[in-house]
Amino acid sequence: MIASEVIEERVQIPTAAESLSKERIAYLEGLVSQARTAAAVFTQYTQEDVDRIVKAMVLAGLAQAQPLARLAVEETKLGVMEDKVLKNMCATEFTYNYIKDKRTVGIIREFPERNLVEVADPIGVIFSLTPITNPTSTVLFKCIMAIKTRNAVIFSPHPYAWRCCSEAVKIMYEAALKQGAPEGVFSCLESHTLQDNAYLMRHKDVGLIDATGGPGAVKAAYSSGKPALGVGPGNTPVYLEKTADVSTAVVDIIVSKTFDNGTICASEQTVVIDDEIYDVVLKKFAELGTHICNEKETELLSRTVIDPQTGFMQPMAVGQKATDIARMIGLSVKPGTKLLIAPILGVGRAYPLSVEKLFPVLAVYRAKSVDEALKVCIDVNHAGGLGHTAVVFSRNDEIVRRFSAVMNAGRIIVNSPGSVGALGAVYNDLVPTFSFGCGTGGGNSTTDNVNIYHYLNIKRVARRTQAHMWFRVPNQIYFNLNAVENVRQFPSRSTIIVTNPSMEQIGHVDLVRRNIPEGTRVHVTVIPDAEPEVKVVMQGVEELNFYKADQIIALGGGSVIDAAKIMKLKYESPDADLEELAAPFLDLRKRVVQYPTAKVNHARLIAISTTSGTGSEVTPFAVLTDKERGQKVTLADYSLTPDVAIVDPQFVMSMPKGLTADTGIDCLTHALEAAVSTYASAYTDCNAMQAILMAFKYLPIAYEHPRDEEARTMMHSASCIAAMAFANASVGVNHALAHAFGAHFHVAHGRANALMLPHVIAYNAAIPTKFVPSPYQKGYVAHKKYATVADLLGLGGHTIEEKVKNLLGAIEQLLDQLGFPRSIADLGISKEEFERAMPELTRLAFDDPSWRSNPRMPLMSELADLFWKAYAGRGPAKVASATQLQTV
Amino acid sequence: MAMIAVWLKIDEERVVQALQEAGQKLDSVEGEVALDFSSVRRIDPSAIRALEEFAGRADDKGVKVVLRGVNVGVYKVLKLVNLGPRFSFVA
Numbered sequence: 001m002i003a004s005e006v007i008e009e010r011v012q013i014p015t016a017a018e019s020l021s022k023e024r025i026a027y028l029e030g031l032v033s034q035a036r037t038a039a040a041v042f043t044q045y046t047q048e049d050v051d052r053i054v055k056a057m058v059l060a061g062l063a064q065a066q067p068l069a070r071l072a073v074e075e076t077k078l079g080v081m082e083d084k085v086l087k088n089m090c091a092t093e094f095t096y097n098y099i100k101d102k103r104t105v106g107i108i109r110e111f112p113e114r115n116l117v118e119v120a121d122p123i124g125v126i127f128s129l130t131p132i133t134n135p136t137s138t139v140l141f142k143c144i145m146a147i148k149t150r151n152a153v154i155f156s157p158h159p160y161a162w163r164c165c166s167e168a169v170k171i172m173y174e175a176a177l178k179q180g181a182p183e184g185v186f187s188c189l190e191s192h193t194l195q196d197n198a199y200l201m202r203h204k205d206v207g208l209i210d211a212t213g214g215p216g217a218v219k220a221a222y223s224s225g226k227p228a229l230g231v232g233p234g235n236t237p238v239y240l241e242k243t244a245d246v247s248t249a250v251v252d253i254i255v256s257k258t259f260d261n262g263t264i265c266a267s268e269q270t271v272v273i274d275d276e277i278y279d280v281v282l283k284k285f286a287e288l289g290t291h292i293c294n295e296k297e298t299e300l301l302s303r304t305v306i307d308p309q310t311g312f313m314q315p316m317a318v319g320q321k322a323t324d325i326a327r328m329i330g331l332s333v334k335p336g337t338k339l340l341i342a343p344i345l346g347v348g349r350a351y352p353l354s355v356e357k358l359f360p361v362l363a364v365y366r367a368k369s370v371d372e373a374l375k376v377c378i379d380v381n382h383a384g385g386l387g388h389t390a391v392v393f394s395r396n397d398e399i400v401r402r403f404s405a406v407m408n409a410g411r412i413i414v415n416s417p418g419s420v421g422a423l424g425a426v427y428n429d430l431v432p433t434f435s436f437g438c439g440t441g442g443g444n445s446t447t448d449n450v451n452i453y454h455y456l457n458i459k460r461v462a463r464r465t466q467a468h469m470w471f472r473v474p475n476q477i478y479f480n481l482n483a484v485e486n487v488r489q490f491p492s493r494s495t496i497i498v499t500n501p502s503m504e505q506i507g508h509v510d511l512v513r514r515n516i517p518e519g520t521r522v523h524v525t526v527i528p529d530a531e532p533e534v535k536v537v538m539q540g541v542e543e544l545n546f547y548k549a550d551q552i553i554a555l556g557g558g559s560v561i562d563a564a565k566i567m568k569l570k571y572e573s574p575d576a577d578l579e580e581l582a583a584p585f586l587d588l589r590k591r592v593v594q595y596p597t598a599k600v601n602h603a604r605l606i607a608i609s610t611t612s613g614t615g616s617e618v619t620p621f622a623v624l625t626d627k628e629r630g631q632k633v634t635l636a637d638y639s640l641t642p643d644v645a646i647v648d649p650q651f652v653m654s655m656p657k658g659l660t661a662d663t664g665i666d667c668l669t670h671a672l673e674a675a676v677s678t679y680a681s682a683y684t685d686c687n688a689m690q691a692i693l694m695a696f697k698y699l700p701i702a703y704e705h706p707r708d709e710e711a712r713t714m715m716h717s718a719s720c721i722a723a724m725a726f727a728n729a730s731v732g733v734n735h736a737l738a739h740a741f742g743a744h745f746h747v748a749h750g751r752a753n754a755l756m757l758p759h760v761i762a763y764n765a766a767i768p769t770k771f772v773p774s775p776y777q778k779g780y781v782a783h784k785k786y787a788t789v790a791d792l793l794g795l796g797g798h799t800i801e802e803k804v805k806n807l808l809g810a811i812e813q814l815l816d817q818l819g820f821p822r823s824i825a826d827l828g829i830s831k832e833e834f835e836r837a838m839p840e841l842t843r844l845a846f847d848d849p850s851w852r853s854n855p856r857m858p859l860m861s862e863l864a865d866l867f868w869k870a871y872a873g874r875g876p877a878k879v880a881s882a883t884q885l886q887t888v
Numbered sequence: 889m890a891m892i893a894v895w896l897k898i899d900e901e902r903v904v905q906a907l908q909e910a911g912q913k914l915d916s917v918e919g920e921v922a923l924d925f926s927s928v929r930r931i932d933p934s935a936i937r938a939l940e941e942f943a944g945r946a947d948d949k950g951v952k953v954v955l956r957g958v959n960v961g962v963y964k965v966l967k968l969v970n971l972g973p974r975f976s977f978v979a
Contacts, residue, residue: 036969037937037969040936040964040968041930041931041965044930044931044965124968
């Protein structure tokens with residue numbers, strides 16, 4: 001790319017096919033049609049076919065490396081024949097070595113662990129511009145890439161390199177045809193105009209433009225509206241740092257800058273040398289056949305090899321020998337001088353030699369410090385070389401790191417020649433190329449060394465992966481009467497019992513205290529019997545710190561256990577930001593805010609529940625009220641799960657009837673929502689189903705006969721078992737509605753759940769208006785799950801519809817038995833008041849994270865509809881007959 | 889007008905020749921001509937040109953061309969060169 005245009009382009013390629021004759025258009029159309037047919041036919045070829053053709057082409061290219069190089073030098077008058085031979089050999093042999101074992105047909109890569117497969121598709125017709133500086137090598141390289149990827153190419157060589165390029169195309173084409181490549185796979189414009197290029201760049205059947213040329217060609221390619229690979233100009237800065245191996249560095253720079261008389265755009269342009277080694281470096285250059293210009297000579301060079309009007313290099317110098325350039329400008333040098341070195345004092349228009357010079361003239365700059373050196377390299381980089389190549393010679397990794405960080409270059413070449421290094425596969429493991437992507441800095445779409453993967457459309461075949469799931473509960477759960485005695489087995493130096501006043505009054509605190517091992521220092525922290533507040537929690541944390549607690553026993557309902565969870569969190573990780581930890585998330589494992597793992601204290605949390613509903617003793621959730629800010633903070637993380645849960649019915653024997661009903665329905669709702677949750681698994685289903693069975697059987701008994709030990713035991717366990725299900729499968733839209741309604745109208749959570757439950761089941765069992773994406777389940781199964789519940793409860797029914805209706809009837813019957821109000825209207829809330837609240841209710845319900853695992857994604861209008869259904873209410877008979885279930 | 893269908897088997901080794909022969913028979917065809925491609929695994933650019941010519945001649949004579957047994961690879965090639973709409977395809 002690059003220098004081509006020293007000669008041709010400061011002229012823009014036209015953006016439209018102006019003034020093309022009919023005959024010319026017919027000619028161009030013929031080329032495209034032929035290429036399109038060849039590309040279409042090529043899609044039938046196998047990898048083996050392609051590899052066979054490629055090998056034959058590579059051998060043909062190698063055999064013709066010298067004649068092509070000779071032809072290129074004769075025609076372009078640029079570069080060094082011997083170097084061009086090497087370039088042709090690199091373009092064939094090194095490219096082949098890189099691509100020979102790579103798959104480019106069909107499946108090219110497989111990632112079994114990710115269930116991903118990549119499949120290659122050819123692009124079709126590629127329109128390719130090739131440069132004057134590397135004419136034949138670029139053609140050889142592009143032909144090999146095209147065949148390897150089953151594409152057809154129409155070449156548009158630089159006008160001053162047409163003969164050698166068309167010969168290279170011919171050699172490649174004939175070799176390919178002999179091995180069965182499709183007729184017409186390569187063609188070369190027979191003479192061309194900029195209008196031809198414009199026409200082809202915009203042709204509907206051209207799939208990609210690969211423009212290796214000057215800035216004009218690259219810009220035209222990118223402006224055409226077609227996908228394009230265009231590579232920009234360079235201006236390679238080199239930092240020769242004081243720790244470098246000077247002998248190697250000097251030879252590498254000479255090798256690179258004189259290679260093909262400096263026509264490779266990645267070659268070194270300005271070498272910034274540390275003050276400490278500057279003189280040694282220049283002496284070394286001089287010893288190896290380089291002419292170091294004095295001030296006057298530098299000024300002469302600046303005036304002659306750089307166009308004073310444009311500030312760009314003069315075409316007459318491009319690709320010429322140092323001695324020829326010296327002769328042209330009247331500079332006296334020794335015979336055999338390889339390189340002209342010109343010391344400069346800065347970068348920019350005032351220092352003409354600081355720009356790209358595609359000939360053996362090298363600027364050098366003496367830097368007084370690393371910072372100065374880096375700044376000058378940045379200046380050179382920004383003086384026409386953005387995105388291209390930068391070179392550093394240093395033994396100091398920190399210098400290499402700093403240099404790499406500040407250079408805007410697709411290739412940072414370390415301790416090796418810039419030009420040959422950037423070509424790849426010789427001095428390093430870069431991908432071999434004759435097209436350097438220069439990223440956005442150079443106005444390109446890639447920073448890569450362009451190679452076969454840029455000539456392919458790569459399709460990713462993504463198979464459904466089996467979602468990772470989990471089942472996390474406390475390490476130890478003790479249940480049944482006197483389970484509290486298990487507290488004895490946990491040694492502790494200092495235990496804090498967190499509880500509320502009523503627990504002390506009815507003797508539950510003493511009961512726990514009696515079971516704490518002797519010698520343990522015990523302190524009781526009593527908190528109000530309400531949703532925990534930030535202030536209360538922080539007071540608790542102070543006490544934990546004061547007593548240096550190593551064990552916390554939470555004794556109470558959900559509020560107390562939630563408070564204890566947060567106290568433990570703040571005690572162990574004082575820097576935990578509760579507000580930040582409450583940030584919303586969609587998937588626990590991918591959440592943005594992570595819970596702290598570093599802990600300054602450690603305390604075991606034993607949760608003893610005194611109600612049979614929330615199940616907080618086994619869940620990873622905690623709710624906190626921030627009264628000062630007037631907001632609720634919901635925390636969710638498995639690190640909040642208590643270490644030990646005690647499910648002892650003696651703590652719930654005295655629960656009043658109303659609380660028994662409210663908490664019991666909360667338990668049943670947890671289980672029913674977990675059962676149909678999109679996160680449900682076999683692990684949560686067994687818990688959910690068992691809890692439903694137990695609740696239906698024992699809740700009415702516990703309600704009617706509060707002292708029934710078996711009923712209390714079973715309901716207490718049902719609550720814990722349901723919580724294990726929803727701790728892992730979460731809940732659903734019923735909870736979202738109940739949270740919003742309960743908060744707005746100050747209705748107990750269980751009661752609010754009860755009002756919504758039948759309507760939500762009917763809603764979830766119907767065909768969703770909107771399905772919710774769930775990688776965890778196959779198909780829509782909520783209605784079937786409800787039918788399974790009905791079967792489990794022995795409710796009868798032959799079809800899914802019948803079973804769901806029977807389940808609804810059974811739930812209505814249970815709610816009646818427990819004395820729940822059957823409608824929101826029954827609570828004395830007027831229709832007008834409810835209507836006024838509706839926008840707020842639907843907003844709150846929609847914002848509630850609970851419904852995210854609901855099997856049916858609720859629309860706002862549907863949430864409102866559910867609220868209104870709950871407002872009107874329905875009796876059991878009505879539900880059974882009137883529910884229109886549209887099961888799927 | 890009576891419909892006269894002509895059924896021609898295309899041999900993979902001589903697709904171009906077979907299509908030229910088929911083209912000569914178009915004069916005697918009214919209605920449609922069916923070309924059996926079931927033994928053709930691949931086609932090359934010359935076959936595509938022959939198909940284009942054949943389709944043109946068939947169009948001129950108002951004869952519908954049905955390709956039978958075209959494999960997926962060949963079908964894709966015909967699609968890529970915009971020949972798909974010129975033919976009907978049957979399994």
